[in-house]
Amino acid sequence: MKKKGEFLTCLEVLTKSSEFLGRKGVPSPKCDSEWIVSSILKTKRMNLYLYPDEIIGEEKLNEIRSMIVRRGKREPLQHILGSVNFAGLVLKCDGRALIPRPETETLVEHILHRLPPSFDKAILDIGTGTGAILAALCSSLPSSVGVGLDQSEEALSLAKENLKDLNLQSRTQVRKLDWNLQKVSEEGVGLVVSNPPYLKTEEWECAETEVKAHDPKIALVAGEDGFSELKKIIDISVAVLPSGGMFALEFGTSHAEKISKSLSSKFESIEILKDLSHYRRFSIARKC
Ligand SMILES: C[S@@+](CC[C@H](N)C(=O)[O-])C[C@H]1O[C@@H](n2cnc3c(N)ncnc32)[C@H](O)[C@@H]1O
Missing domain, CATH: 1.10.8 (Helicase, Ruva Protein; domain 3)
Incomplete structure (x- = not known):
């Protein structure tokens, strides 16, 4: 230079x-x-x-x-800068967890449009990664409390740092849990939110170097059709949420039909919502 x-x-x-x-x-x-x-x-x-x-x-x-x-x-810009802007917050960002994506900011916006600012129940963020969703929701809902679950100790250490940096440590906790091995049993939950792994193996194989070499694969890939982990999160939500509780989920571009079908027997007011690229990407529903 x-x-x-x-x-x-x-x-x-x-x-x-x-x-x-x-x-x-x-x-x-x-x-x-x-x-x-x-x-x-x-x-x-x-x-x-x-x-x-x-x-x-x-x-x-x-x-x-x-x-x-x-x-x-091709190291991601966010890792080089050490931070990412997410929903108006600055979060620490490194290889310990997935870089939060702009789509997920849209999910946070959809949730906040549907909850009163006085919302005072517990928010359960399943697969919390950097803690981005939990941090954004708890920052905007000052009477809420929150729990972030993840199987990755590295991700949890980053989430904990982010929540502390944002002064949210007194209202939030993060806990290690593998939803394939352990039961989720939280009380007082008013909202379950999750952005679980949902890429097909072939989609991950076609991803850019930034993603393949620097985002944890376990945060992104969910088997052949990308649906397996989404189904597990729906089942956990059914078990954890009381009647009227809100469920908010991010999923892949090919999953909307299957998600609607899987939600239909246990949830009502089911909405399928689009991301900024007009892909059907989220669902928000209320437990029956
Ligand atoms: C797509 S990332 C989402 C991270 C963050 N919520 C976000 O939106 O940026 C999925 C997260 O789920 C976690 N995860 C994957 N499988 C899991 C399992 N079986 N039990 C618990 N957490 C899991 C990963 O470690 C990862 O942090």
Whole structure:
């Protein structure tokens, strides 16, 4: 990026970084370069273009270079920055858990549109990962309490850090539980939410390097048709929720029919909702 004795301006660094990432096949090279440069300069992305001629010193240039090289090797931007924006929160993000996805922010929005701000029951987040859903819901519902379950101790350690950073530790807990081996028995639950693994093996095989090499496979893949874990979560919800309790689930693009069918005998007011790309991606229902 910099030859000996040469200095680069902010705009030059952005241009060279973006060209480098483009050559490496990174999908959003300009945007990712902006995130990296702005994180090192500790400024907003917009400011990079307000002061394009600012000279970037050697130390910062080296930091930017090392992050751009990592991104060029297709390490996810969120791991390089160490954080992700989710539903208005900044969460710590690393290889211990799945990077929370924008689709899941839409699920959180759908839930919050259907609950009163005074909601004061327990929220059970099954397969909590970074704790993203639990953190977003408990932040917006100040009278709620929450429990996040996951089989991955690494994910739980990250979720715990996130909930503490957001000052939610007094209202939330995380617990290790494998839903294939242990019974879920929580009391006072008013909402069960889950974004379980739902990819078919073949879908995971076609995923980008960022996903295959850096997201935990166990967080994403659910056998041949991707439906097995969804069915288990529905069964757990039936057992845990009282009549009138809310169930909210994220699933794959091919699962909507099967989900409706599986919910129909034990739930009412069943809604199938779309994500921002217009795929049927979520269901929200009330326990009969
Ligand atoms: C798709 S990730 C969702 C993470 C987070 N809720 C989110 O939306 O970003 C699914 C999570 O379920 C967990 N998981 C998978 N199988 C499990 C099992 N049998 N028991 C408990 N947790 C499991 C994974 O460790 C992972 O954290």
